[in-house]
Amino acid sequence: MDLKLKLRPSFFVFSFLVFTFLLNFVSASNPKCISTEREALLSFKQSLTDLSGRLSSWSGPDCCSWTGVLCDARTSQVVKIDLRNPNQIVNSDEYKKGCLRGKIHPSLTRLKFLSYLDLSSNDFNGLEIPEFIGHIVSLKYLNLSSSSFSGEIPAVLGNLTKLESLDLYAESFSDSGTFALRSSNLAWLSGLSSSLTHINMGYVNLSGVGEAWLESFSRVSKLKELHLFNCQIKNLPLSLSSSANLKLLEVLDLSENSLNSPIPNWLFGLTSLRKLFLRWDFLQGSIPSGFKNLKLLETLDLSNNLGLQGEIPSVLGDLPQLKYLDLSANELNGQINGFLDAFSRNKGNSLVFLDLSSNKLAGTLPESLGALRKLQILDLSSNSFTGSVPSSIGNMASLKKLDLSYNAMNGAIGEGLGKFEELVDLNLMANTWEGVLQKSHFLNLRSLKTFRLTTEPNRALVLNLPSSWIPPFRLDSIQIENCKIGPEFPMWLQVQTKLNSVTLRNTGIEDAIPESWFARISSDVTYLVLANNRIKGKLPQNLSFPKLNTIDLSSNSFQGSFPLWSTNATELRLYENNFSGPLPRNIDVLMPRMEKLYLFSNSFTGAIPSSLCEISGLQILSLRKNRFSGSFPNCWHRSFMSWGIDVSENNLSGQIPESLGALRSLSVLLLNQNALEGKIPDTLQNCSGLTNIDLGGNKLTGKLPPWLRNLFSLYMLRLQGNSFTGPIPDDLCSVENLHILDLSGNKFSGPIPKCISNLTAIARSKSFEVFQNLVFIVTRAREYQDLVYSINLSGNNMNGEIPGGILGLTNLRILNLSRNSIAGRIPEKISELGRLETLDLSRNKISGAIPQSLAAISSLQRLNLSYNKLEGSIPKLLKFQDQSIYIGNALLCGKPLPKKCPKDINSRL
Structure with missing residues (x-):
């Protein structure tokens, strides 16, 4: 039978329809660009600068296949442009290279069906947002965030009546600096009131809007998300008008503004809220109980307000959906029992994040803490909690971070900690723990990466772990201080070979550490x-050590030579060990980035290498108490950042290098207890910021240089034990900040300057803390602390009388004028030195009676008046009963001397 005769017309109709459908399907799957829109896109491209080449696909006839362009599958019209910077790590080279720059061409207005435009995270270098964007009325999504726009937000954006999402987040990461985007009038928002659901105007300056800012946003009736992070808003209205409508609002972020108000009650009418961010807003008062109305709340961040106080209300524990709660850095106080008890009653609680750190919370941690079974992050640090870790904490099987640091917890660390198989970060620093940690405390910590445990030095906390035990974890970071884990370097530490941070301070380790x-x-x-x-x-x-920044091996018993480690470290502490031998000549090559080098109290020998001068960033050099010999390098013109040099207590000879004067930033110069000779170089006057000079115990000669008067910041001047001559110049009295003056053991002559009362810092200064910090940096604080507010002119050839002006130095603690030829009387009003602790006037020619007022100085602890020409009776109220204080004064009488005064003899007769 002929097949053609059997085919009916309906078959051809059906075939045609199938063919047409398939043709339409293929066309729909591969839309072709409309030529006018292609030309518009090319004009847009030509106005941009594209260093990364990510617009390289923008060529050829079919714009619908270009990167970042999407066309409607049916009409082939451009509906979406997404040119967001794909490299989101800000300030990285990749991010900067990925930034589009240039201008935005108005050809975009020819894209009549464009509904999505994303130009975020680019760099338009302070360009104002073009007004023509407000004429792309088909837009539903507009994102211009973090693209360095500036100026006033154009009011014409209010024409975008279909816009559902607007992101103008204005934090800038441009190489040219930050740019200010602002809005002085928010009336344009009214045009978006029927469509807009999401708006982000973080970092947009709204200070010019005044108090009307909240009313303007509240009229956007469909708004679900409102982000106003760091908008320089200065107030938070305590009430809303009756026309305001934010009932649909789910996310509200007002963080980092200056609201300076209590938490307003109108917030508790926003019953759709899921996320509320009010951090860094300087909120005041207590946390209201009105939060109980926000039954859908999942995230609450009230951190860093500093002014929130009172107890944490238990109603927060009753919120059924709460997952994230951050109340850190406030003034909250009291105990947390009631707050946590509410969570224990709320059996379905879903809290996964709880941060109560940096408050004033106190008391012991309750067993109800274990009711937070879904918790992953728990931070209770920097409070005043006491006691032990509750055993119920082991119930929080999902915990990944636990921070109990900086409290006053003084009990044992329970074995419940050992149940956290998912725990990554454990911080138990800065408490007063005691007891023993055993293998059971760590047995199941399979995920642990960070472990911090410190207690006070006098507490008995011991890690009693088997020496051969291999733990289930491999740490990235470990910090253990004041906890005994030695004397061996245990196996559980030896297997930690992936560490990026190691602190094992005062842990009792005595053995050598395997190389x-x-x-x-x-x-x-x-x-x-x-x-x-x-x-x-x-x-x-x-x-x-290519990544090493800080090395501190101080206060041990390490031996051998200086380690020839190649490193980029900026700080090296090897002090108080038994290292010996010379420093490497190429130390600048080994440690080119060194800023702070502490090698004091070792046995290093040889010359100090001049290559130290080649370390351009060297700030602190502390080589005290070694056996270095030879001259101190005269090469410091090559380094300009040094501000602390301590090479005291060595065997250095020669002269003080004149090149030290090139160190304009030099603040602390300690060269004492060497064999340096010659004069103080005049080049040091260029170091106008000098605060501490100690050249004592050398063989220096000459007179005091007159330029010392120009060192206005000079706090300490110690030149004792040299051979300086001449009078003490009056110029020294003009050093206004001088607190410590020690010129003892020299050959100074002449009277004590009468202008000594001009040392006003000794009279009224309160800045010892500044000095202590400066000196501590070069590790000499304890040595000089007892000398604060002191004058020591002993062991010279001074003559004349004690100047009356010295009584004006009311903060003076130490006055030593011994071993001179000072004559005259002890000032009658000596009691005006009301803080004096040490007074030594021995071995002079002082005459007259001991003034009765000396007994009124209650702070006086050490007194020596021996070997003078004092006469008369020793005041009865003096508390010093040691004969050696008064001997050598032939005309003195009365207790404690055996010589009785005439009136005492007459009274007996």
Whole structure:
């Protein structure tokens, strides 16, 4: 039978329809660009600068296939342009390269069906938002965030009546600096009131809007998300008008403004709220109980307001949907029992994040803490909690971070901590723990990466772990201080070879650390502190630590030569060990970025290498109490950042290098207890910021340089034990900040300057803390602390009388004028030195009676008046009953001397 005869017309109709459908389907799947829109896009491209080449696909006839362009599948018209910077790590080279720059061409207005425009995270270098964007009336989504726009937000954006999402977040990451985007009038929002659901205007300056800002946003009736982060809003209205409508609002972020008000009650009428951010807003008062109305609330952030106070209301524990709660950095006080008890009653609580850190919360941690079974982050640090860790804490099986640091917890650390299989970060620093941690405390911590445990030095906290035990975790960071884990360097530490931060301070380790451990951690470690142990042995040589920033091996028993470690470290502390031998000549090559070098109290020998001058960033050099010899390098013109040099107590000879005067930033110069000779170089007057000079115990000669009067910041001048001559110049009295003056053991002559009362810092200064910080940096604070507010002119050839002006130095603590030829009387009003602790006038020619007012100085602890020409009776109220204080005064009488005064003899007769 002929097949053609059997085919009916309906078959051809059906086939045609199938063919047409398939043709339409293929066309729909591959829309072709409309030529006029293609031309519009090319004009837009030509106005941009594209360093990354991510618009390189914008060529050829089909614009619908270009990167970042989407066309409607049916009409082929451009509906979406997404040119967001794909590299979102700000300030990275990739981010900067990925930024589009230039201008936005008005050809975009020819895209009549464009509903989505994203130009975010680019760099338009302060360009104002073009007004023509307000004429793209088809837009439903507009994102111009973090693209460095500036100026006034154009009011014409109110014409975008279909707009549903507007993101103008204005934080700028431009190389040219920050740019200010502002809105002085929010009336344009009314045009968006029927469509807009999401708006982000973070970092947009709204200070010009005044108090009307909230009313303007509240009239956008469909608004679900409102982000006004850091908008320089200065007030938070305590009430809303009856016409305001934010009933649909789900997310509200008003963080980092200056609201300076209590939490307003109108917030509790926003019953659709899921997320509320009010951090860094300077909110005041207590947390209202009205939060109980926000039954859908999932996130509440009231952190860093500093002014929120009172107890945490228990109603927060009753919120059934609450997952994230941050109340940190406030003034909240009291206990947290009631707050946590509410969570225990709320059996379905879903809290996963709780941060109560940096408040004034107190009391013990209740067992109800264990009711937070879904909690992943718990931060209770920097409060005043006491007691032990409750055993119920082991119920929080999902916990990933636990921070109890900086409290007053003084009990044992329970074994419940050992149940956290998902725990990554455990911080138990800065408490007063005691007791023993055993294997059971760590047995299940399979995910642990960060472990911090410190207590006070006098507490008995011990890690009693088997020496061969290998733990289930491999740490990234460890910090243990004042906790005994030695004397061996245990196996559980030896297997931690992926560490990037290590602090093992005062842990009782005495054995040598295997060289292989240093080698295994060398590639990753950035922070290495093994201080205040008794670790023996030698350090491995010739290792490379490419990431290491800080090395502190101080106060141990390390031996051997200086480690030839190649590192970019900025701080090296090897002090108080037994290192010996010379410093490497190429220390500048090994440690080119060194800023602070502490090598004091070792046995290093040889010359101080001049290559130290080649370390351009060197700020502090502390080589005190070694055996360095030769001259101090005269090469400091090559370094301009140094401000602390301590090479005291060595065997240095020669002269003080004149090149030190090139260190304009020099603040502390300690060269004492060497064999330096010659004069103080005049170049030091260029170091106008000098605060502390100690050249004592050398062989220096000459007169005091007159330029000392120009060192207005000079706090301490110690030149004792040299051979300086001549009078003490009056110019020294003009050093207004001088607190410590020690010129003892020289050959100064002449009278004490009468202008000594001009040392006004000794008279009324309260700035010892500044001095202490400066000196501590070069590790000399304890040595000089007892000398604060002191004058020591002993052991010279001074003559004349004690000047009356000295009584004006009311903060003077130490006055030593002994071993001179000072004559005259002790000032009658000596009691005006009401804070005097030490007075030594011995071995002079002082005459007359001991003034009765001396007994009125209650702070006086040490007194020596021996070997003078004092006469008369010793005042009965003086508390000093040691004969040696008064001997050598032939005409003195009365207790404690055996010589009785005439009136005492007459009274007996």
